[in-house]
Amino acid sequence: MEQELVSTTGQPAPPQQLEMPADLHAAMISHVRAALPWEGCGLIGCLGNRAVKLYPGTNIERSATRFNMDPAEIVAALDDIEPHGWQLRAIFHSHPQSAPRPSPTDLAFAYYPESLMVVISLADSTPDVRAFRVDGPVREVPVVVLPAAGFGEGERGA
Secondary structure, three states: OOOOOOOOOOOOOOOOEEEEEHHHHHHHHHHHHHOOOOOOEEEEEEEEEEEEEEEEEEEEEOOOOOOOOHHHHHHHHHHHHHHOOOEEEEEEEEEEEOOOOOOHHHHHOOOOOOOOOEEEOOOOOOOOOEEEEEOOOOOOEEEEEEEOOOOOEEEEEE
C-alpha cells in the first residue's frame, strides 16, 4: 500500500507520478482540443496516484493564454470527489500554442499546490502532456498512461 506523504502545510503532498487510464487521457485531450482556440481546463479526481474521474471545465476567461474554471463546476466536482473517497490530485489545462510547461501566470494562480499541474501543449499535431509539482520548486513528474480498465462508466467523467 502506498504511504501518503504530507507536505509542510499538513495537506497531502502531490503525487510522485500521475497514472491515467488511456480512456481518461484521451478524453482529457479531446476536451482541451474542443476548447480551441482557448485554453481548455478541468480537474482530475484520483485515488492515490491513479486518475479515476475527469471533470472537464469551462474556461470562463475565454483566453488562449490563461484559464479560470467556472467556480460552479469546481464546487460540483469537489462535491462529487469527496463522498467517493477520492482526492483532487491534479488540475489540467492546455497551452494552445506553447510548450507544456507552467507559465509564470499558471504558477501565480496555482491555488492548489497539493495537486499536480497537468499542462497539455497543442502546439504540434501530437499533444504533449506533462505533469508538474508546484508545491515548491517546479518539478516534472511522470504521466503514466495505463490500459483502460477497472472502473465502471459512472466513474469515467465526461
